[in-house]
Amino acid sequence: MSHRVLHVAHHAVPHLGGLETVVAAETRGLAARGWEVALVTSATATRPGTTVADGVRAVRVRAWNGLEERYGVPFPLYSPRLVGALAREVRRADVVHVHDVLYLTSWVAALWCRLLRTPYVVHRHVGFVHHSSALVRLVQAAVVATIGRFVLGGARVVLPIDEHVAASLPASARVEVLGNGVDTDRFHPGPRPDDRLPRVLFVGRFVPKKGFELVAAAADDAYEIAFAGGDRPRGLDDPRLTFLGVVPVAEMPDAYARADVMVVASVGECPLTVLEAMASGLPVLLREDPALHTEWTSGPGVRFVDMDAGDLRAALRTLVADRDEMRRLGEDGAAYARAAYSWDVHVDRLDRIYREATRP
Structure with missing residues (x-):
């Protein structure tokens, strides 16, 4: 054997x-x-x-x-x-x-x-x-x-x-x-307070195939965008953008727990972060790209967006405006990830x- x-x-x-x-x-x-x-x-x-x-x-x-x-x-x-x-x-x-x-x-x-x-x-x-x-x-x-x-x-x-x-x-x-x-023991929903600005999370290297520049261009006063993957690039001074640096693997569950929404703007791939975010109870906005249409993104808690900066900003504003709906989407996605993966x-x-x- x-x-x-x-x-x-x-x-x-x-x-x-x-x-x-x-x-x-x-x-x-x-x-x-x-x-x-x-x-x-x-x-x-x-x-x-x-x-x-x-x-x-x-x-x-x-x-x-x-x-x-x-x-x-x-x-x-x-x-x-x-x-x-x-x-x-x-x-x-x-x-x-x-x-x-x-x-x-x-x-x-x-x-x-x-x-x-x-x-x-x-x-x-x-x-x-x-x-x-x-x-x-x-x-x-x-x-x-x-x-x-x-x-x-x-x-x-x-x-x-x-x-x-x-x-x-x-x-x-x-x-x-x-x-x-996905490790559902490490990645799972937690309490998310309503008395702060909603946090949108981006996880990945700051390279074109991850859609970093597109997400950064979608900054808005209705939410904060936090980037896990590196330090603030030179010339990107918008205070509505927060940079968490390179987050160690052991600390990623906490990064998801401190967020309210996940954005995945990748091209040509469906990164593991999609499942991690779903298991953590985050609704996920995905770029309308063939590679992101997978078995796990066909479940609840996921929405596809034709992403340019304006489309993404509009979709985020709509989502964060209804916190009950945002929370429900996250809970449905977490239940799906836990049951199926x-x-x-x-x-x-x-x-x-x-x-x-x-x-x-």
């Missing part, structure tokens, strides 16, 4: 992001179920080396993350030691879980899996990322069409997070949609997928 799984991700906690949260939940959940779990990732947010926590042995390889810091492109460039580290870990594993196809870790892991005949699955967290840079979009398209197809082509199964991502996969791939989950169910499905992938 297969019990050794290797996860391969370009970033992992303490680096912040939705993919990182998924990797942490999956690896901890698998370890709790008796799997021997290893993780190979970058050492951009911590020191290189091997550590063990929550039953997960993490091998962090030195990498340079300047492309993300300067241009918003999360593509760490690794020390050559990545090749040897992945060779050793793939050789030890019974099955390998590769997180997406756009990264050096994914390419090297898929190559070693093919050479060593180790079965692997590929987790597709996003579809095409509509970056503001035409060069980045061009490179991304070229990678998906070449190396990406190589990575997907050897996988026993490809795990897109929703039907939108699934539609972009090669017809030859064996596909099983595996939606995200959990990391336990998600990890149970992974356990089954791995066992099927390792059968002769």
Whole structure:
């Protein structure tokens, strides 16, 4: 019976992001179920080396993350030691879980899996990322069409997070949609006082694909907009905008608890923050984008908006003007998230997928 799984991700906690949260939940959940779990990732947010926590042995390889810091492109460039580290870990594993196809870790892991005949699955967290840079979009398209197809082509199964991502996969791939989950013990509704200005929350990096500038332009006297993801950018002096900095993962439940509404303006992806906000009892306003139409956003507590700054401002003013309706939407969304999604169910499905992938 297969019990050794290797996860391969370009970033992992303490680096912040939705993919990182998924990797942490999956690896901890698998370890709790008796799997021997290893993780190979970058050492951009911590020191290189091997550590063990929550039953997960993490091998962090030195990498340079300047492309993300300067241009918003999360593509760490690794020390050559990545090749040897992945060779050793793939050789030890019974099955390998590769997180997406756009990264050096994914390419090297898929190559070693093919050479060593180790079965692997590929987790597709996003579809095409509509970056503001035409060069980045061009490179991304070229990678998906070449190396990406190589990575997907050897996988026993490809795990897109929703039907939108699934539609972009090669017809030859064996596909099983595996939606995200949410920790309803950490993210849950709490009391929200009526004697203050309503707070609108934005969570994410301040980059075009997250819609940061659009949300910032929707400032209004009827509400406060709080941004979790970085410090106040230069030149953005509007006092109606509050910047919470980079909020650690452990403090995110409190950030949701202090808000009244969540805005998600992403393009080409449906971030994990949608489920976290729903579970926390926040009504969610979503950009009208195909990638945001997923199974979980079809539930209650969610409204879609054709977002330009004026549309978003009007939708927010309408929502915050009726606090009872705002509260009801949040409660309905929280009940839906609690009933339909959990990391336990998600990890149970992974356990089954791995066992099927390792059968002769």
